[in-house]
Amino acid sequence: MPLAATDPLSIGQIARRTGVSVSAIRFYEDKGLVQPSRNAGGQRRFKRADVRRISFILIAQQLGLTIREIRDALAALPDSRTPNQADWGRISAGLRDRLDQQIDTLTRMRGRLDSCIGCGCLSLKACQLYNPQDRLSRLGAGPHMGIKDAD
Numbered sequence: 001m002p003l004a005a006t007d008p009l010s011i012g013q014i015a016r017r018t019g020v021s022v023s024a025i026r027f028y029e030d031k032g033l034v035q036p037s038r039n040a041g042g043q044r045r046f047k048r049a050d051v052r053r054i055s056f057i058l059i060a061q062q063l064g065l066t067i068r069e070i071r072d073a074l075a076a077l078p079d080s081r082t083p084n085q086a087d088w089g090r091i092s093a094g095l096r097d098r099l100d101q102q103i104d105t106l107t108r109m110r111g112r113l114d115s116c117i118g119c120g121c122l123s124l125k126a127c128q129l130y131n132p133q134d135r136l137s138r139l140g141a142g143p144h145m146g147i148k149d150a151d
Contacts, residue, residue, distance in 0.1 A: 011036070
């Protein structure tokens with residue numbers, strides 16, 4: 001018997017519909033990205049709108065957003081109704097600055113990668129990856145070369 005358009009979806013059904021593994025959907029639930037209800041038998045039941053939420057999660061991950069950024073964006077969506085175009089538009093506007101910064105970073109990285117490959121490491125004085133005496137450690141943990149304009 002086919003499901004009605006308003007029937008909730010099981011975790012298996014939403015996994016098939018979105019192409020996401022059941023374990024990934026459980027992970028999204030653990031991180032607060034989706035909040036399924038439970039039926040009398042304790043099984044998860046998802047709203048049809050969760051298909052769109054999970055699709056957004058997949059796109060946001062491809063764009064490099066963190067779980068926290070995705071959760072914060074999804075928190076702006078209404079729980080009482082299916083999100084509409086205006087709801088998604090607000091999320092898009094909120095992420096625009098973040099994505100513009102990422103585009104700028106990627107553009108700088110592409111330019112530096114081109115010059116790095118072309119240099120052939122013939123001059124450590126000009127090499128953007130050379131870090132004598134680990135001088136960049138003062139900036140803290142993580143990569144700094146090629147991402148930020150380090151001193």
